[in-house]
Amino acid sequence: MTSSYHETLENLRGVMRAIRSDTVAVAFPRDRAASSDIRIGYLDGRPVKRLVITLRGPGCGWVLRGGGCTMCGHYAGTTHGQPASVADTIMQFTDELNRYRVDDIEVLSIYNSGSMFNPDEIPFEALMGICRHIRHIPAIRKIVFETRAEYINPDTMNVLADELGPG
């Protein structure tokens, strides 16, 4: 890479950090999810009910490292680096889920305004607890976790699959 590439990257990161530091910090409760809503999902080519739950996390690891992606505004809805405990994260999920009838929800999407599989954003134990909870909801047939790909590894996926159980 040329030095102008690195200079440009550093300049861009400086601009992004300045933009992020101007974002107003709101004292969100750590045990409350950011939002949820029902949308349409697709399963085997069929439209089905999809519940989307967005957990409140400390923010995308890429924002903390270098300001994050220029087009992304998710940081405004995070705790700006303040992590939620395992118990609070599970509480966010279960409380939000309890607002819905789950007997006809076939797809469940879980987001966190960042990467669900980055342990610095969502504790892995909390992910396990969430999957253990989902195991007891037979209507759910597909789960979507939003994450950057570099946080995925087969060992942790196998642990979560075990928590979800057969089927």
Ligand code: SF4
């Ligand atoms: S949440 Fe996604 S889009 Fe936003 S800064 Fe992080 S990696 Fe980029």
